[in-house]
Amino acid sequence: LFNWRSTMRINLNNFGKLGFIFIIFLLFRFSFLYASQSKSESTKLKYIWREAIEKNRNWDRFGALKEWTKAIDIAPNNHYLFYNRGLTYANLQLLTQAIKDFNEAINLKPDFAPAFADRGMAYYDLNQKDRACEDFKKSAKLKYKRAIIWIKDTKRSYWCIKNEAK
Numbered sequence: 001l002f003n004w005r006s007t008m009r010i011n012l013n014n015f016g017k018l019g020f021i022f023i024i025f026l027l028f029r030f031s032f033l034y035a036s037q038s039k040s041e042s043t044k045l046k047y048i049w050r051e052a053i054e055k056n057r058n059w060d061r062f063g064a065l066k067e068w069t070k071a072i073d074i075a076p077n078n079h080y081l082f083y084n085r086g087l088t089y090a091n092l093q094l095l096t097q098a099i100k101d102f103n104e105a106i107n108l109k110p111d112f113a114p115a116f117a118d119r120g121m122a123y124y125d126l127n128q129k130d131r132a133c134e135d136f137k138k139s140a141k142l143k144y145k146r147a148i149i150w151i152k153d154t155k156r157s158y159w160c161i162k163n164e165a166k
Contacts, residue, residue, distance in 0.1 A: 045074050056088060064088045079108035083115050086122075095122045113144030120147070133160035 052067035068085035075081060086101030102119035105112055120135030137160075139147035151160065 041074055045071055048074070052084065052088075056091075061088055061092050065092075077108060079105040079112055079115070082108065083112070083118070086115070087118060090118065090122055093125075095126050098122045111142055113139045113142035113147065116142065117144055117147045117150075129160070136160060 048067050048071045052064045052071065055061070055064040055067060065085060065088050068081060068088060072078070072081045072085065082101045083105040086098045086105065089095070089098035089101060099119055099122050102115045102122065105115040106119070109115075116135045116139035120132040120139065123129070123132035123135060136147050136151055140151050
C-alpha cells in the first residue's frame with residue numbers, strides 16, 4: 001500500500017534540507033560580497049594603522065593624528081582606533097581630546113581596561129584625582145597589570161588609597 005503521509009514527510013524533509021542548503025548558499029554568497037568589500041577596507045586600514053604608528057615613532061604626532069582620524073572614518077566602531085588616537089592626543093598633552101577618545105573607546109568596549117587606565121592618567125595630569133582613582137580601580141578590577149602595579153605602588157597612589165580609607 002502507498003502511504004502518502006510518509007511520502008509527504010520525505011518530500012518536506014528534502015525540501016527542508018534543500019531550503020537550508022539554499023539559505024546557507026545565500027548567506028555565503030552575500031557574506032563573500034561583504035567580505036571582499038571589507039577586505040579592501042581592511043587593507044586600507046592596515047596601511048593607515050602602520051602609517052600612524054610610523055609617524056608616532058618619528059615624533060610626527062600631528063601626522064599620526066591625521067592617520068588615526070582617517071582610520072576612524074573607515075572603521076568608526078573600532079575601539080582600538082579611538083584608544084590609539086587618544087594616546088596620541090595624550091602624548092601631545094591635549095588631554096581633553098584624549099579623554100574624549102578614551103571615552104569613545106570605553107563606550108564601544110566597556111571592558112577595555114587600557115582605556116580606563118590611560119583615561120585615569122589623563123585625569124591625573126589634569127589634577128582630577130578622584131576621577132583618576134576611579135579609572136585606575138576599574139582598570140585594576142579588569143585585571144590590567146599596569147593599573148594593578150600603579151595601585152600597589154603607594155608612592156604614586158597614596159592619595160587614591162587614602163581616599164578609600166575615609
